Amino acid sequence: MSAKLQEQQLPAWGSDTVTGHDFSSCSLAGKLAPVSRLLAACARVKNVGLALPPRAYFAQFAVAMPSVG
Numbered sequence: 001m002s003a004k005l006q007e008q009q010l011p012a013w014g015s016d017t018v019t020g021h022d023f024s025s026c027s028l029a030g031k032l033a034p035v036s037r038l039l040a041a042c043a044r045v046k047n048v049g050l051a052l053p054p055r056a057y058f059a060q061f062a063v064a065m066p067s068v069g
Helices: 004-008 027-038 053-062
Strands: 015-021 042-051
Touching: 004 027, 015 027, 015 053, 027 053
Parallel strands: 015 042
Antiparallel strands: none
């Protein structure tokens, strides 16, 4: 994913992202993997932690980020 974002030179919609995770039973490393990949691609990431999709969507506007991941 990070190579793809770097290849695209991080368009405006992908350079700042809000992320969160749900109640799934995957490990913490699995939940944070997308965050680390976005950071590796030089994206600015705000992780809102445990969040169902509607919460992550509205958090996007609360922290003034253009996208949710």
